[in-house]
Amino acid sequence: MKVLFTFAISDFTGASRMGFRYVRALREAGHEVICVAQPPPATGDSIVHRLREDGFEVHHFGNFLTTANPLLVWRIAAFIRRRGIDVVSSMNQGDVKTSGWAAWLAGVPYEPQVQNLRNFGPGRAGRIKGALYGLTMRCCSQLAVASSPATEAETLRRFGVRPGAVVCVHNAIDPSALPAPDAQRREQLRGELGLEPQHFVFSCVGRLGEQKGQKYLLPAWADLVRRFPHARLLMIGGAGVGVPEEEAYAAELKQMVDDLDVRDSVQLLGWRDDVSSLLQASDGYVHSALWEGFPLAVLEALGSRLPTVMTDCVGRPRGFVDDLHGYVVPTGESAPLARGMAALLEKTPEQRAQMGAACRALLEAEFDIRRNEKLLVRVMEAAARG
Structure with missing residues (x-):
């Protein structure tokens, strides 16, 4: 199985740390993992540095954190087809709108990691962002992986993802x-x-x-x-x-x-x-x-x-x-x-x-990650098989 993992936030805090464990677990299970990430910050620890130090292939295509960019979606979809990717996963709220539609356009399963309860900010802009996120999750996601029962419940109730299309793989540590x-x-x-x-x-x-x-x-x-x-x-x-x-x-x-x-x-x-x-x-x-x-x-x-x-x-x-x-x-x-x-x-x-x-x-x-990351690998393997 060939997996594309995307990271919209390139620091090395919570979601990025979980993603790092997951890509390593997938590789240890014999799968090829390619990563697309936001460019690293000028200072401080970064998921990009960690991935490259560990031998992962990392690409930068543009700014995930801007409003949905059709050109960026098209470029990543073309990359997915060219590299023969079997399943796409994303780690952050900011890359769902890009990674999800790129996977949909390329015709491969999309399996987002729902690491946080979602907050899109106040006012009309926040409502639009929330609506776009929900639409992407409903249309593009084959199986969302929630980090806790709370994020699982929100994905089902607030964003209307169908029952059976969300699974909880609890955040954990070693x-x-x-x-x-x-x-x-x-x-x-x-x-x-x-x-x-x-x-x-x-x-x-x-x-x-x-x-x-x-x-x-x-x-x-x-x-x-x-x-x-x-x-x-x-x-x-x-x-x-x-x-x-x-x-x-x-x-x-x-x-x-x-x-x-x-x-x-x-x-x-x-x-x-x-x-x-x-x-x-x-x-x-x-x-x-x-x-x-x-x-x-x-x-x-x-x-x-x-x-x-x-x-x-x-x-x-x-x-x-x-x-x-x-x-x-x-x-x-x-x-x-x-x-x-x-x-x-x-x-x-x-x-x-x-x-x-x-x-x-x-x-x-x-909350032992050594059990949970094995479950994540099985979930992604099942998604790739359809």
């Missing part, structure tokens, strides 16, 4: 890839960050952008730190390179830190390549997103034995129990986030250690 607890490394990192032994450290990992909801987290944090002055927050991540709305959002967050007078308890660390180690240096995790597909950052926190406070941006994760693994709180509100974090701070160290062990067990039982 538990064995996470570092083992290392007390010496933890102490070293905390020292480098100016953290004292008495500090209780929450981490929050994600792009600085509207989707991730940090504007709700910071007011919650201001309330929390008045009650628990030994609490500290590490915000790990930055704005997307060359994404003006995210750069503006990041600037607003920095101003909020000053306005809320939480400079002494909040560190904006930007993009880091040692996130797993930073999680090891933390005591709890908080995820404030407004919408997701299923956040890999939460899975990494669970695997790092961190009791987790998360919004119900994708519903309740399978198997997640309040007061055992952490707390699921309403999306888009500050007060529930503050209450969830306070509940963790009020636990004894022994209770939090028990919660951390339960988090790790949940990850291993429910």
